[in-house]
Amino acid sequence: MPAAGKEVSIIKKAKRKKQDALCRELQQYCQQGLKLWLNGAPSSPRQIAKACATGEECGYMRDYIRDENDKITGIGFDHVSGK
Numbered sequence: 379m380p381a382a383g384k385e386v387s388i389i390k391k392a393k394r395k396k397q398d399a400l401c402r403e404l405q406q407y408c409q410q411g412l413k414l415w416l417n418g419a420p421s422s423p424r425q426i427a428k429a430c431a432t433g434e435e436c437g438y439m440r441d442y443i444r445d446e447n448d449k450i451t452g453i454g455f456d457h458v459s460g461k
Contacts, residue, residue, distance in 0.1 A: 397431035404453075413443070413452035426455050 404414060404423030416426050416438075430438050443452035 393431050397427045400430060401427035407453060412450065415443075415452060415454040417457050418454070421455075429457075430455065 401423045404426055408414065408423060414421050414423065414426060416429055426438075437458055438455040439458050441454035441456055442450050443454060445451050
């Protein structure tokens with residue numbers, strides 16, 4: 379495999395590893411009863427992890443949603459542009 383192809387493969391593996399780690403983290407939150415949102419819509423751990431991993435020129439900011447007793451009840455991931 380050419381050196382450039384090897385670098386691309388390494389980058390893809392690193393992104394996939396990061397995506398899988400985020401998905402596992404979010405699955406744990408779901409098991410604790412927290413609701414997950416992506417750009418204001420209910421979402422799954424896999425959908426959020428994929429969106430966060432594919433954003434090249436942008437990112438997602440976490441927004442912790444609290445109830446009237448200041449207990450965290452959900453986590454929103456909101457798209458932010460780097461421009």
